[in-house]
Amino acid sequence: xxxxxxxxxxxxxxxxxxxxxxxxxxxxxxxxxxxxxxxxxxxxxxxxxxxxxxxxxxxxxxxxxxxxxxxxxxxxxxxxxxxxxxxxxxxxxxxxxxxxxxxxxxxxxxxxxx
Ligand SMILES: [Zn+2]
Numbered sequence: 001x002x003x004x005x006x007x008x009x010x011x012x013x014x015x016x017x018x019x020x021x022x023x024x025x026x027x028x029x030x031x032x033x034x035x036x037x038x039x040x041x042x043x044x045x046x047x048x049x050x051x052x053x054x055x056x057x058x059x060x061x062x063x064x065x066x067x068x069x070x071x072x073x074x075x076x077x078x079x080x081x082x083x084x085x086x087x088x089x090x091x092x093x094x095x096x097x098x099x100x101x102x103x104x105x106x107x108x109x110x111x112x113x114x
Contacts, residue, residue, distance in 0.1 A: 017043035022050065049108040056101040059094050066091045 017029035031043030
């Protein structure tokens with residue numbers, strides 16, 4: 001007989017990772033829920049993966065906006081070259097950060113599959 005049953009708390013069990021309730025596929029997770037992430041209780045490796053993916057998505061969105069801005073303003077006469085250069089530089093940094101995040105996401109996924 002398990003300890004919980006002995007104490008009469010059959011309905012109360014250890015909280016589990018609720019990854020199946022998120023957009024991430026991969027079914028159920030047997031790890032204990034340890035971290036609250038966006039209203040969902042997750043195990044640490046799943047919280048880490050989701051956090052990385054959300055951050056990458058946000059950076060990707062900002063690169064997209066910068067591209068749009070550069071397309072709209074890049075060819076116009078009298079464009080502020082200094083400002084244009086700054087946006088271009090920011091874009092490069094964001095793309096570099098994205099590359100790094102992709103590596104981190106890959107290793108986070110790998111850690112979960114083991
Ligand atoms: Zn999990």
